[in-house]
Amino acid sequence: MDMEKYSEGACPIGRALTQIGDAWSMMILRDAGHGRTRFDQFRTSLGIAPNILTRRLTALTRAGLLEKRRYSERPPRDDYLITAKGRDVLPILAAIGAWGAKHCEGGALSRAVDAETGDAIEAVVVDRATGRPLSKIAMRVVVPEAA
Amino acid sequence: MDMEKYSEGACPIGRALTQIGDAWSMMILRDAGHGRTRFDQFRTSLGIAPNILTRRLTALTRAGLLEKRRYSERPPRDDYLITAKGRDVLPILAAIGAWGAKHCEGGALSRAVDAETGDAIEAVVVDRATGRPLSKIAMRVVVPEAA
Numbered sequence: 001m002d003m004e005k006y007s008e009g010a011c012p013i014g015r016a017l018t019q020i021g022d023a024w025s026m027m028i029l030r031d032a033g034h035g036r037t038r039f040d041q042f043r044t045s046l047g048i049a050p051n052i053l054t055r056r057l058t059a060l061t062r063a064g065l066l067e068k069r070r071y072s073e074r075p076p077r078d079d080y081l082i083t084a085k086g087r088d089v090l091p092i093l094a095a096i097g098a099w100g101a102k103h104c105e106g107g108a109l110s111r112a113v114d115a116e117t118g119d120a121i122e123a124v125v126v127d128r129a130t131g132r133p134l135s136k137i138a139m140r141v142v143v144p145e146a147a
Numbered sequence: 148m149d150m151e152k153y154s155e156g157a158c159p160i161g162r163a164l165t166q167i168g169d170a171w172s173m174m175i176l177r178d179a180g181h182g183r184t185r186f187d188q189f190r191t192s193l194g195i196a197p198n199i200l201t202r203r204l205t206a207l208t209r210a211g212l213l214e215k216r217r218y219s220e221r222p223p224r225d226d227y228l229i230t231a232k233g234r235d236v237l238p239i240l241a242a243i244g245a246w247g248a249k250h251c252e253g254g255a256l257s258r259a260v261d262a263e264t265g266d267a268i269e270a271v272v273v274d275r276a277t278g279r280p281l282s283k284i285a286m287r288v289v290v291p292e293a294a
Binding site for chain 1: 246248258287
C-alpha cells in the first residue's frame with residue numbers, strides 16, 4: 001500500500017490500515033492481548049519467520065501499538081508490551097474472529113469467553129449512540145471540505 | 148502468512164485473516180461497500196497497481212467476498228459485486244475507521260453518517276448478548292479439545 005498517501009489521507013480506515021492492515025501484525029497483537037511479550041513466544045505461537053517478526057515488532061513499536069522494555073542487559077533482550085493504542089485493536093480482532101467463525105467454517109474453533117463469568121462473548125459492531133448493529137444501518141461517507 | 152496452517156486452524160481470527168488480512172483487500176471491500184464494482188473504479192479510487200488489483204479481486208472472488216458478473220462480451224468486462232459475506236466485513240471496516248480516527252489524528256477526516264438521518268455513526272464493538280463494549284470485558288480464549 002502507498003503508505004504516504006494513506007497515512008495522511010482523509011479516510012480513517014486507510015490511515016488505520018497503514019498501521020494494522022497486515023495479517024501478521026494483527027496476529028502479533030492478538031498474542032500480545034493474550035499476555036505474550038517475548039520474541040520467542042510470538043515466534044513459537046505464530047510460526048512466523050524471525051526476520052518478518054522483527055520487522056513487524058519494529059513497525060508496531062514505532063507506531064505506538066507495542067512498547068519495548070529491556071528485561072535483560074546481558075544478553076540484550078526486550079519485552080514488547082501492548083499499549084492502550086494496541087489494546088484498542090483487540091475488540092476489532094474479536095469482530096474479525098466473529099466474522100471468521102461465521103464465514104470460514106469447518107472443524108472445531110476456539111472461542112472467546114468472559115474471563116470472570118465464562119459466558120460466551122459474541123462480538124458485534126454497533127453504533128455507540130443507538131446500539132443498532134451497523135449491519136442494519138445504511139451508511140454514507142461525508143468527505144471533509146477542502147480547506 | 149502460512150495460509151494453509153491458519154485457514155484450517157482453530158483460531159477464527161487466523162482463519163478470517165487468510166481471507167481479509169490484507170490492507171488492499173480491505174480497501175477494495177470498502178470501495179465495494181460504497182457501490183464501486185469495476186476494475187477502473189477501484190484502480191482510480193485506490194491508486195493501486197493493476198497487477199495487484201487483479202490478484203486481490205481474484206482472491207476476494209475465490210473466497211466468496213465478491214462475485215464476478217460479466218457486463219460486456221466485447222470487449223470482455225466484469226463487474227465485481229459485493230456478496231453477503233463481503234458485506235459482513237463492512238462493520239469491521241467501520242470499527243477500524245473509528246480506531247483510525249482516534250489514534251491516527253491530524254487533519255480533516257471523512258466520517259460515516261446514517262444515510263437516512265445524517266446522524267454521525269460511531270462504531271463500537273460490543274458483546275451481542277449484554278451490549279457491553281468489549282474494551283470493558285476481560286476475555287479469555289477457550290481452545291477446542293482434541294478430538
